[in-house]
Amino acid sequence: MSVTAPLGFRAAGVTAGLKSSGRPDLALVVNDGPDHVVAGVFTSNRVVAAPVVWSRTVVGDGVARAVVLNSGGANACTGPEGFGDTHRTAEHVGEVLGVSAGDVVVCSTGLIGERLDMPALLGGVDAAAAALGADGGEAAATAIMTTDTVTKQVLVQRPLGPAGATSTDDGISWIVGGMAKGAGMLAPGLATMLCVLTTDAVVTAEDADAALRAATAVTLDRVDSDGCMSTNDTVVLLASGASGVPVGAEELTEAVTAACASLARQLVADAEGATHDIAVTVRGATNEDAAVAVARAVTRSNLFKAAVFGNDPNWGRVLAAVGTVPADVAPFEADAVDVAINGVTVCRGGGVGEDRSRVDLAAAREVRVEVDLHAGAAEATVWTNDLTHDYVHENSAYST
Amino acid sequence: MSVTAPLGFRAAGVTAGLKSSGRPDLALVVNDGPDHVVAGVFTSNRVVAAPVVWSRTVVGDGVARAVVLNSGGANACTGPEGFGDTHRTAEHVGEVLGVSAGDVVVCSTGLIGERLDMPALLGGVDAAAAALGADGGEAAATAIMTTDTVTKQVLVQRPLGPAGATSTDDGISWIVGGMAKGAGMLAPGLATMLCVLTTDAVVTAEDADAALRAATAVTLDRVDSDGCMSTNDTVVLLASGASGVPVGAEELTEAVTAACASLARQLVADAEGATHDIAVTVRGATNEDAAVAVARAVTRSNLFKAAVFGNDPNWGRVLAAVGTVPADVAPFEADAVDVAINGVTVCRGGGVGEDRSRVDLAAAREVRVEVDLHAGAAEATVWTNDLTHDYVHENSAYST
Numbered sequence: 001m002s003v004t005a006p007l008g009f010r011a012a013g014v015t016a017g018l019k020s021s022g023r024p025d026l027a028l029v030v031n032d033g034p035d036h037v038v039a040g041v042f043t044s045n046r047v048v049a050a051p052v053v054w055s056r057t058v059v060g061d062g063v064a065r066a067v068v069l070n071s072g073g074a075n076a077c078t079g080p081e082g083f084g085d086t087h088r089t090a091e092h093v094g095e096v097l098g099v100s101a102g103d104v105v106v107c108s109t110g111l112i113g114e115r116l117d118m119p120a121l122l123g124g125v126d127a128a129a130a131a132l133g134a135d136g137g138e139a140a141a142t143a144i145m146t147t148d149t150v151t152k153q154v155l156v157q158r159p160l161g162p163a164g165a166t167s168t169d170d171g172i173s174w175i176v177g178g179m180a181k182g183a184g185m186l187a188p189g190l191a192t193m194l195c196v197l198t199t200d201a202v203v204t205a206e207d208a209d210a211a212l213r214a215a216t217a218v219t220l221d222r223v224d225s226d227g228c229m230s231t232n233d234t235v236v237l238l239a240s241g242a243s244g245v246p247v248g249a250e251e252l253t254e255a256v257t258a259a260c261a262s263l264a265r266q267l268v269a270d271a272e273g274a275t276h277d278i279a280v281t282v283r284g285a286t287n288e289d290a291a292v293a294v295a296r297a298v299t300r301s302n303l304f305k306a307a308v309f310g311n312d313p314n315w316g317r318v319l320a321a322v323g324t325v326p327a328d329v330a331p332f333e334a335d336a337v338d339v340a341i342n343g344v345t346v347c348r349g350g351g352v353g354e355d356r357s358r359v360d361l362a363a364a365r366e367v368r369v370e371v372d373l374h375a376g377a378a379e380a381t382v383w384t385n386d387l388t389h390d391y392v393h394e395n396s397a398y399s400t
Numbered sequence: 401m402s403v404t405a406p407l408g409f410r411a412a413g414v415t416a417g418l419k420s421s422g423r424p425d426l427a428l429v430v431n432d433g434p435d436h437v438v439a440g441v442f443t444s445n446r447v448v449a450a451p452v453v454w455s456r457t458v459v460g461d462g463v464a465r466a467v468v469l470n471s472g473g474a475n476a477c478t479g480p481e482g483f484g485d486t487h488r489t490a491e492h493v494g495e496v497l498g499v500s501a502g503d504v505v506v507c508s509t510g511l512i513g514e515r516l517d518m519p520a521l522l523g524g525v526d527a528a529a530a531a532l533g534a535d536g537g538e539a540a541a542t543a544i545m546t547t548d549t550v551t552k553q554v555l556v557q558r559p560l561g562p563a564g565a566t567s568t569d570d571g572i573s574w575i576v577g578g579m580a581k582g583a584g585m586l587a588p589g590l591a592t593m594l595c596v597l598t599t600d601a602v603v604t605a606e607d608a609d610a611a612l613r614a615a616t617a618v619t620l621d622r623v624d625s626d627g628c629m630s631t632n633d634t635v636v637l638l639a640s641g642a643s644g645v646p647v648g649a650e651e652l653t654e655a656v657t658a659a660c661a662s663l664a665r666q667l668v669a670d671a672e673g674a675t676h677d678i679a680v681t682v683r684g685a686t687n688e689d690a691a692v693a694v695a696r697a698v699t700r701s702n703l704f705k706a707a708v709f710g711n712d713p714n715w716g717r718v719l720a721a722v723g724t725v726p727a728d729v730a731p732f733e734a735d736a737v738d739v740a741i742n743g744v745t746v747c748r749g750g751g752v753g754e755d756r757s758r759v760d761l762a763a764a765r766e767v768r769v770e771v772d773l774h775a776g777a778a779e780a781t782v783w784t785n786d787l788t789h790d791y792v793h794e795n796s797a798y799s800t
Contacts, residue, residue, distance in 0.1 A: 047723030047734045047750070077719055079735070079751035112716025113752055229724045231716075302702065302787075303628045303795050310796030316512025317628075319477055323447030324629045334447045335479070350447065351479035352513050387702075387796075389789050395703050396710030396787075 002137025002153040005177035006200035008032050008240025011136035013143030016124020018072030018110070018117055025072040026124035027140035029196050030097060030132055031065055035241030038064035039208040040105065041216050043233035049076035050083040051106040054090065055234060058105050062205025065099040067196050067236055068128075069144050070121060071181070073110040076231040085116050092122050096129040107194045107234045109146055109181065141179035144194055147394060152180040152266040154259045158251070174201040174243040176255045180263040183272045193220065193267060195235040197259055201247035203239045211253040212237045219260035222292070222382045223268055224299045235260075268383045269365075273390025276308050276367050281381040284373040290330035291380035294371060297321045299384035308367055309386040313359035315339045315347040322371060332373035340370040402537025402553040405577035406600035408432050408640025411536035413543030416524020418472030418510070418517055424543035425472040426524035429596050430497060430532055431465055435641030438464035439608040440505065441616050443633035449476030450483040451506040454490065455634060458505050462605025465499040467596050467636055468528075469544050470521060471581070473510040476631040485516050492522050496529040507594045507634045509546055509581065541579035544594055547794060552580040552666040554659045558651070574601040574643040576655045580663040583672045593620065593667060595635040597659055600643035603652055611653040612637045619660035622692070622782045623668055624699045635660075668783045669765075673790025676708050676767050683779040684772045690730035691780035694771060697721045699784035708767055709786040713759035715739045715747040722771060732773035740770040 004011050009031055016026040031038075040059035042052050058064055068089060075082045086106050094101035108116070131139070141151040156176040182193030197212070216235055237256060247255075268277045280298045285291035298304060301321040307314035318339050339347035344359045346352075361367055367386075385391075404411045409431055416426040431438075440459035442452050458464055468489060475482045486506050494501035508516070531539070541551040556576040582593030597612070616635055637656065647655075668677045680698045685691035698704060701721040707714035718739050739747035746756045761767055767786075785791075 045720060045723040046725070046727065047719045047737075074716075077716055077747065077751050079749070082751070112714075112720065113747065115752075229720065231720050231723065301628055302791075306792050306795035309792065312796070314512075316474075316477055316631075319447045320445060320512065320629065320631050323445040323631065325446070327446065337447075347477065347513070349479070351477050351482075352515075387792055389792050391702075392706050392709065392787055392789050392792055395706035396712070 002141055002179050003029050003177045003196050003198045004134050004137035005155050006175040006198045006240065008200050008242030009198045010132040010134055011140040012128040012131035012133065013136065013139030014124055014127040014131055016070065017120040018070055024139065024143035025070055026121065026128055027069045027143040028125065028128040028132060029067045029140055031238045031240050033240055035202065035239055036063050036065055036103065037203060037205050037208050037239035038062060038105065039205065039212040039237045041212055041235045043230055045229050045231050047077065047231050049074050049108060049232040050078060050086040051075055051108045052232060052234060053083060054086045055105045055107065058102060063103055064105050064238065065103040066093055066097055067105040067107065067238070068093045068125060069107040069194055071109050071144050071146050073108060073114060073116045074112045074232050075108040075116050076112040078113065078115055082115060085118055088118065089121060089125070092125050096125060105236050109144065109194055109232055112231060137177065137179065144179065144181040146181060147183040147272055148181050149270055152263050154178045154262040156255045156259045158255060174245045174247060175199060176259045178259045178263055180267060182267050183270050193233055195220065195263060197237040197256060199239050200241065200243035201239060201245055201252060202241040203247055203252055207249040207252055208237050208239055210249055211256045214253050215257040215260040219257060219264045223264045224296060224382055224384050264383065268385060271385040272394045273388045274385035275365070275388055276386040277365055278308055278367045278369060278384045278386065279381055280369045280384065281379060282371045282373065283379040284375055285378040286331050286376035288378045288380050291378050292382065293329045294322055294325050294373065295380055295382035297325050298369065298371065299382045302387050305384065305387035308361060309388045311361035313341040313346055313356045313361060315341065315356065318369060318371065319347060319350065332375040336374040338372040342368055402541050402579050403429050403577050403596050403598045404534050404537035405555050406575040406598045406640065408600050408642030409598045410532040410534055411540040412528040412531035412533065413536065413539030414524055414527040414531055416470065417520040418470055424539065425470055426521065426528055427469045427540035427543040428525065428528035428532060429467045429540055431638045431640050433640055435602065435639055436463050436465055436503065437603060437605050437608050437639035438462060438505065439605065439612040439637045441612055441635045443630055445629050445631050447477065447631050449474050449508060449632040450478060450486040451475055451508045452632060452634060453483060454486045455505045455507065458502060459636065463503055464505050464638065465503040466493055466497055467505040467507065467638070468493045468525060469507040469594055471509050471544050471546050473508060473514060473516045474512045474632050475508040475516050476512040478513065478515055482515060485518055488518065489521060489525065492525050496525060505636050509544065509594055509632055512631060537577065537579065544579065544581040546581060547583040547672055548581050549670055552663050554578045554662040556655045556659045558655060574645045574647060575599060576659045578659045578663055580667060582667045583670055593633055595620065595663060597637040597656060599639045600641065601639060601645055601647035601652060602641040603639045603647055607649040607652055608637050608639055610649055611656045614653050615657040615660040619657060619664045623664045624696060624782055624784050664783065668785060671785040672794045673788045674785035675788055676786040677765055678708055678767045678769060678784045678786065679781055680769045680784065681779060681781040682771045682773065684774045684776055685778040686731050686776035688778045688780050691778050692782065693729045694722055694725050694773065695780055695782035697725050698769065698771065699782045702787050705784065705787035708761060709788045711761040713741040713746055713756045713761060715741060715756065718769060718771065719747060719750065732775040736774040738772040742768050
C-alpha cells in the first residue's frame with residue numbers, strides 16, 4: 001500500500017511536536033528516481049496558504065525530488081513571514097537530502113492564521129530524513145492526519161502484459177500508490193486534502209500533468225462533504241520511472257483515476273461526524289457540467305443532509321435543492337424530474353412517487369440518491385455526507 | 401401591529417385541522433378597499449409549489465381582494481391535483497367573500513410532496529371568514545407559524561405632515577403593517593417565508609410593485625440562515641387606499657423597506673436552533689453585487705457557522721470562504737483583506753491581526769463580522785445564524 005509501494009520511493013512519518021496531542025505530524029516522501037517527474041493540482045481558493053504558493057512554483061517545471069508535509073498548522077494567512085517559513089522548510093529538506101530547495105514540494109494542514117513552530121518542524125525534518133525507508137508509507141500516511149480517524153492509502157497494480165517489460169519478479173509491471181488526508185473542509189475545487197501519489201512508471205511530465213488533472217476532476221473534485229473549500233489543498237503525483245516500464249497517457253490516466261477514486265471514497269467514509277455517505281447521481285442532463293451542478297446543489301443542502309442523518313428519505317428537500325440551479329446552467333423541466341433513494345423512486349415527474357416508507361436508510365451507511373432530469377444523456381456523481389450532531393460538535397468545540 | 405393595523409383590512413386565524421398538533425393553521429387577510437392594489441414577489445426556485453403558480457397569476461393584474469394562507473402542508477410537488485386544490489381553495493374563498501377567485505392570493509407552507517386535507521382546509525376558510533375582524537392580525541400571524549416559536553409582525557407609521565391630509569384622528573397619516581413566517585429553509589431569493597404586508601396608503605399598482613421589489617431585494621433577500629431555498633416563498637403587499645393619503649413611490653419604498661427589514665431581522669432571530677444571529681457586512685467592494693456575493697459565501701460556510709456556535713472567532717474560516725468567490729464576480733487581493741469580529745480586527749491584510757482572544761462571542765446573541773476588501777466603495781450586509789446541534793436536531797428528527 002501507500003506511497004512507497006512503487007519502486008524508487010522512500011518515506012517516513014515522525015513526531016516533530018507541532019501537534020499538542022503529541023501525535024505524528026511530519027511526513028517526508030522522497031523520489032529516488034531515476035526520473036523525478038512531478039505534477040500537481042491545488043486549491044482553487046483565492047486565499048491560498050504559503051505552501052501552496054511555493055509548491056505551485058516547484059511543480060511548474062515538472063521536476064521534484066521530495067514532498068514534505070506537516071499537520072498541526074496550515075501556515076495559511078500568515079503573510080510574508082509564513083511564506084518565509086515554507087521557503088526555509090524547503091531549503092532545510094534540500095540540504096538534508098542534497099537536492100535543490102526548488103525541487104521540494106511543501107504541504108501543510110491544520111489551523112489557519114498561526115505561524116508554525118519552525119525549530120520543531122526543522123527538527124522533525126532531520127528525524128524524518130533519518131527514518132526514510134521503503135517501508136515508510138504507512139508512517140507517512142499517519143503523520144498527515146488531522147481530524148482523520150484512519151489513514152487513507154491506495155495501491156493500484158498493473159500486471160505484466162503478454163509481452164510486458166518489467167523490473168520486478170512478481171508479475172507486476174508498474175504501480176500507482178498514494179496517501180491522503182482530509183475529513184473536514186471537504187469540498188472542491190479539490191476536496192480539502194493533502195494527497196501524494198507515486199508511480200514507478202516511466203512517464204513524461206506532460207502526461208503526468210494531464211493524467212492528474214483528468215483524474216482529480218472526476219474523483220477528488222466530486223467529493224463535497226461540507227461545501228467548504230480549503231486554502232491548502234494539494235494533490236501531487238511523483239513518478240520515479242524505477243519500473244523501467246514506459247506508460248502512455250491513457251493507461252496512466254486510468255490508473256491514477258482509480259487511485260484517486262479510492263482515496264476520494266476513503267475521505268468520504270471518514271468525514272467528520274458523518275453517519276452516512278451519500279452518492280448523488282444525476283442522470284438525463286444535457287451535459288456533464290449540468291449534471292455536476294445539479295448534484296452539487298443537492299450535496300450542499302443542509303436540510304437534505306440533516307434529513308439523511310435522521311434516516312428520512314425527504315425527496316422534497318432534494319427537489320427544492322435541484323430547483324435552485326439556474327436554467328441556463330442545467331436545462332430541465334421541474335415536472336419531469338424523478339428522484340430515487342436507494343432504488344425506490346419516491347418522486348416521479350416532480351410529484352409523489354412510490355411510498356417513501358419503503359426506503360430504509362438506517363440499514364446501511366451508504367445512501368444512493370438518483371435524480372433523473374429527463375433532459376439529455378449526460379450523468380455525474382458527487383459524494384457527500386449527512387449533517388450530524390458530531391459534525392457540529394467537531395467544528396464548534398475545536399479550532400481547526 | 402400586524403396586517404390589520406392599516407385601515408381597510410380584516411383578518412382571522414383559525415384551526416382548520418391541517419396540523420397534527422392541533423395548532424392554528426389557516427389565516428385569511430381581506431382588503432376591504434376602497435382600492436384593491438396588490439404586488440407580489442415569489443421564490444426564484446424552479447421547483448415551485450402550486451400556490452405560487454396560482455398566485456403569480458393573481459397578482460399579475462395588480463388587483464387582489466384577499467390572501468388565504470395555510471400552514472400544515474406546502475402543496476409543493478403535488479402535480480396537477482395539487483394545483484386543483486389551490487384553485488379550489490381560491491374559488492371557495494371567493495364564494496364566501498363574494499369576490500372573484502382570480503383575486504384571491506393563496507399561500508401554503510409545510511411538508512413538500514403531500515396533498516392537503518381539502519375538507520379540513522375549506523372548513524377552515526368558512527371559520528376564518530366568520531371570524532374576520534379588524535383585530536384579527538395577531539391570530540392570522542399565529543396561524544401561519546410552522547417551526548417558528550414566535551409570531552413576526554411589524555408596524556410602520558407615517559405621521560401627519562405639517563399640511564398632511566388624513567383619515568384618522570391620531571396624527572397618523574398612513575401605515576404599513578405586516579406579518580411573516582419562516583424559521584428554516586431560510587435563504588434567498590427570498591428567505592423562505594410567507595409574508596403579507598398591508599398599507600392604507602393610496603398607491604398605484606406600479607408603485608406597489610416597484611416598492612416591494614426594491615424593499616425585498618435589500619432585506620428579505622439578504623437573510624440566509626441555512627442556504628436552502630424554498631419552493632413556496634411568497635411576499636405580498638396589499639394596498640387599500642383607506643387612509644385617503646396618496647403616497648409616492650419613494651415614500652412607499654422607504655416604509656415598505658423598513659417593514660421588510662424588521663420582519664427579516666425577526667426571522668433571523670427565530671431561526672431553527674440558532675444561538676447567534678450573524679451580520680456579515682462586506683465593505684470596500686467594487687460594487688454592491690460583489691459585496692453581496694462575498695457576504696453570501698461567508699454566510700454559507702458551515703465551518704464558520706459551527707465555529708460561531710462554539711463562540712470561536714475563527715477568522716481563518718471567514719477568509720477561506722471569502723476566497724471561494726470568483727475573481728470576475730468580486731475583484732480583490734487576498735492579502736489586502738481585513739476581518740473584524742465584534743469590532744476586533746482579528747485579520748489584517750490577509751494575515752494575523754489583533755489577538756482573537758479579545759473577541760467575546762459568548763456575551764451576546766448578535767455577532768458582527770466585517771470584511772473589508774479594500775477594492776472599492778460598495779458595501780452590503782447579509783444575515784445568517786450559527787450552525788447548531790438544535791438545527792441538526794430539528795431538521796433530522798422531523799420531516800418538514
